[in-house]
Amino acid sequence: MEKVSGADAVLLSLIEEGQDTVFGYPGGAVIPLYDSLYFKQDKIKHVLARHEQAAVHEAQAYAQITGKPGVCIVTSGPGATNAVTGIANANMDSVPLVVITGQVGSYFLGTDAFQETDVFGLSMPIAKWSAQITKAEDIASTMAKAFYIAVSGRPGVVVLEITKDALTSKTDFVYKKAPVLRSYAPYPKIADEVIDKAVEMINEAERPLILLGHGVLIARAEKTVKEFIEKSGIPFGSTLMGLTALPSDHPLNVGMLGMHGSYAVNMLTNKADLIIAIGMRFSDRVTGKLSGYAKNAKILHIEIDKSEIDKNVPVTLAVHGDLKSALSYLTPRIEKKTYNNWRKEFDKFYQMERTQVIERDTRSNEPLIQMGEPVAMISQKTDGNAVVITDVGQNQMIAARYYKFRIPGTFLTSGGLGTMGFGLPAAVGAAVAQKKLPVILFTGDGGFQMNEQELGTIIQENIPVKMVILNNSVLGMVRQWQNMFQGKRYSQTDLINPDFIKLADAYGIKAKRVEFREDLNSAIDEMLSFDGPYLLDIKVDKDMKVMPFIAPGSTVDEMKLVSND
């Protein structure tokens, strides 16, 4: 057999895994890898980001859209430390990534050599798995293990640190996908008795409520979940990350859970007598004050990660396993039912929210444009046929609240880590991953500036990302908290911003500013019909608050519908 270099072994492994796109940034320690890539450009496309953090976010969005693990290549030292935020972000939201970082030659390890950082050590608390590779012959087997671990069970990030000498020395290349690891059984078997009990709990419930999480999308189980929900007749809410599991306008959809979610589902959580949590982890942003959460309900938790069971909310019954297989056992056995009266109770709260919040947010008479207006308008014009990306803050919550989704997996946002700067690179990754649907980014002016250098990636890749800056010239979400809880002391939340139109112009990207409501409609039409990237800078009201709101320390049913001032 002909020997190959370690660098070749890395790329051959990617090809074996069916990977044809990587995101990254070169540097000293990975020059051999980039050299090898030069000869394999026909098989592996490389997207050159402008910052390693962005490269990882791009790979994450790519993974979420394609369903394959995302791959990212960065150099040692600063390349790897820059990647840390991206790694933590993807891992918190259970997105499979394989992040390959360079490392100094193995003979230099531990000596504080130029651009040496302990990537392996750094990655430990923020990655699902990581390994340091110091020999070319270990590359293929470790890559196979990495891909298997990244995608299976509860997915996550795998970090592989490869020393420079491992990349340059020669090895045989033999690749065996999905190796058996005796310590790792990512898909637990679900016992029949557990299913029996779950069926009984579901059939006995009078006021059941289903909570859908990101797990539904990760398991690609939207159809299975839909069948389960429609047979059971049980109303459902979803987490921010699980928002697109079923269409926004599904008759049983009672809204988004948590702090900035829908009034109805939060107010009625404590009235439910059974909560069926599917692929979600009862994050503190969902539960509010734990001691006052789901007080009258039995909890049935369907979850693949055992350490999530009983972690935040003690459960009555856990179905520990893959939710798709769990539901395929449950659906045939549950009774076909409807809960008309219970479902109607949600409507009552929805009407209050609609008249007191939604109308004002989306069809406002306020002098200044409200963030919800462009979101609702774009939602209506695209009719759910778009990939929607957000940054973090008010823009994120408003987009989540007012965009009406139709297609599973078409909403990407930073949930667990809440990483400002996620939006623009994620939009890049989504636009690289697919060409069918337009990619629309809603971002704050603050978050946009955290990774605005990715405009460079957009022009280099020539991808038609539509960027909507909901520009309030403040760090809106922090300011909202300052308004509500710090006596309106706006400490360090005012921003002096650049002229975003000129900024876009410097990159040759078409852009327009909207300051008045009457210009909004035509500007949005122009953006949506434009063939190519487009930046829309919309001046919005900095005093808008995202409501309703569960204040920190409050219980779900203490959710405030409108703010006091």
Place this chain on the structure above:
Amino acid sequence: MEKKYTLVVFTEDKVGLLNRITIVFTRRHINIDSLTTSESEIHGIFRYTIVAKATPEMMKKVVDQIEKLTEVLRAFYYEAQDVVTQELALYKISTANITPMESLIRESSVRILDIEKEFIIIEKTGSRQEVLTLFEQLKPYGILQFACSGQVAVTKPMKELETYLKELNQAVEASNKIRSWKLKN
């Protein structure tokens, strides 16, 4: 209420795993009282014995998070009554005051490992309490060095490691079946 727990963790032999295990404790601000590790009765499988204080609910979460680590085979936690534990301590004592110490050494069921002109080294195996009692008794005579192993433990209720390995094997097989089903559906 916080209690003292002994955790037994079986792992593959992998660089960095000790770090990953201790991170689970540090993230939750739990102090590890003692930690020992050695190869288990099966070649290639390592056994960690960790002593820490926490509430029962907290300890369950910690153990679940340890067991979640890819290369951890199994993790268990036990209360005091379910484990038999020992520690080993070494004392290096000055010989300046040797005469009054002789009877103490004789009565304390210790082993003398080394005798030199200036010092003697003795070994004591026992519970933490016994080890510390002897420490206090020897202190007046001048302890030059003291080192203690931390707790090693074997558990009363646990099955044999072989049995767990068989169970794991079945779990991996079942997991692969579900995985193939998922790839098809």
